[in-house]
Amino acid sequence: MKAVIIAAGKGSRLNSEKPKPLTYLFGLPLIERVILSAKKIGVREFVVVTGYKAEVLKKNLGDRGKCGVTIQYVHNSEWRRENGISVLKAEQVVGKENFILLMADHVFDPKMLKILLSKKLEKDKCTLCIDKNLKNIDMEDATKVLVKNGIIEDIGKTIRTYNAVDCGAFLCSPTVFGAIRTALSHGKDKLTDGVKILCAKKQIKGADVTGVFWMDIDTPENLCTAERLLESFEKKKDRMLSGIDHTRNDITTVYG
Numbered sequence: 001m002k003a004v005i006i007a008a009g010k011g012s013r014l015n016s017e018k019p020k021p022l023t024y025l026f027g028l029p030l031i032e033r034v035i036l037s038a039k040k041i042g043v044r045e046f047v048v049v050t051g052y053k054a055e056v057l058k059k060n061l062g063d064r065g066k067c068g069v070t071i072q073y074v075h076n077s078e079w080r081r082e083n084g085i086s087v088l089k090a091e092q093v094v095g096k097e098n099f100i101l102l103m104a105d106h107v108f109d110p111k112m113l114k115i116l117l118s119k120k121l122e123k124d125k126c127t128l129c130i131d132k133n134l135k136n137i138d139m140e141d142a143t144k145v146l147v148k149n150g151i152i153e154d155i156g157k158t159i160r161t162y163n164a165v166d167c168g169a170f171l172c173s174p175t176v177f178g179a180i181r182t183a184l185s186h187g188k189d190k191l192t193d194g195v196k197i198l199c200a201k202k203q204i205k206g207a208d209v210t211g212v213f214w215m216d217i218d219t220p221e222n223l224c225t226a227e228r229l230l231e232s233f234e235k236k237k238d239r240m241l242s243g244i245d246h247t248r249n250d251i252t253t254v255y256g
Contacts, residue, residue, distance in 0.1 A: 001117075002097065003043045004090040006191075007031055007104035008051025008079040013219045019057045021104035023223065026230045030217060031061060031104040039069055040110040041117065043100065046071045047093045049086040051079025082190040084180045091177045101170040107226060108169065108214035116171050116207045124175045126198055128152060129167035130206040131214070137165055141218065143192060147206040155195050164206065166192075167214050175203060 011020025021031035028036075035046060046069060050057050054075050063071050076089045087101065098121055100113065112129055119127050130145050130152070131137075144162035146154040155166060170176070180194035198204040213233075215226050 001043065001099060002045045002047055002094055003038050003100040003102055004047045004049065004087070004094060005031065005034055005102045005104050006083055006086045007048050007057060008076045008086045009083070009105075010052040010079075011105065011218075014217075014223070015220065019053045021057060022060055023105075023217070025107065025217065025223060025226055029060070030107065031057075033107050034102055034104055035064065035069060035071075036067070037108060037110045038100065038102065038113060039067070041113045043113075044069050047074060047090050047099075048072070048104075049074050049076050049089050051076045051086065082193075084183060084189045084191045084194050087191055087194070088177060088180055088184075091174070094174070096174050098171065098173050101172050101176075103168040103216075105217045106168040106214060107217065108167070109212050112167065112169060112209045112212045112214055115209050115212065116169055119171065119205065119207050121171050121173060124173055124203060126173055126176055126195075126204045127171040127207050128155075128195070128204060129169040129209045129214075130164040131167050131212075132164045132208060132210045134165065139165075142166070145206065150205050151202055152195075152199055152204045152206050154199055155192055157192075164208075167209060168216060169214075171207075179203075 007021040009020060014020060014023055016023060022029045025033065048071055050073055058073055072093055074089045074093055076086045078085050116127060116129050121127060130147060143155060143157055143166035144159050145152055145164040145166050146159060146162045147164050176194060179197040182197050183193035195204060217223055217226060
């Protein structure tokens with residue numbers, strides 16, 4: 001199964017001119033962490049959707065053949081628009097296959113994807129990783145989720161009734177592309193807008209990953225927090241970050 005990684009945005013809140021996916025966190029660019037974490041659960045084929053400074057990202061990331069994975073790039077020339085456009089760009093590569101959808105600025109324990117893939121994906125449906133622990137979450141910025149009996153009923157940053165948050169990892173059928181196109185026909189181009197269409201049709205379930213490490217890196221403060229957490233995990237030998245040889249380019253282990 002392929003994993004699609006959305007890596008098109010600028011990430012202006014990190015105050016950097018380089019592509020956000022190349023922001024270093026504890027010795028590794030964010031996007032490498034995503035790739036190597038997915039590799040830990042058996043993913044070998046990746047589709048990276050580029051946008052801002054695409055050539056810089058491609059030059060730094062390459063095809064990662066030396067890491068035992070392959071990367072195919074798809075460019076989103078409309079990267080200034082919302083992320084639903086980037087997801088649609090991947091359709092030309094994944095076609096009618098199911099795929100994992102990830103964000104280049106979310107770091108996570110591979111266990112999260114194990115839980116996601118353990119959920120049987122029914123025809124024409126999708127699954128989203130959700131976290132029901134709302135403590136220490138910036139709820140003003142978080143994408144909130146209302147889930148009942150495992151079915152996601154609503155999603156969005158401004159919904160009033162919710163009991164979980166979106167972790168930024170999906171298991172998708174090609175149905176997601178049609179949902180995004182429907183949202184676009186109404187002038188809405190966020191991935192979340194497409195997911196709302198799926199909610200209305202009861203076509204998206206929640207995979208509860210509460211208690212599993214994940215984090216969205218949007219700001220310098222997020223980056224510092226993640227650095228502290230990863231350093232703490234290493235010191236406690238929780239196997240969250242191990243086996244890294246910073247003198248090599250083919251870092252093989254992110255989480256144990």
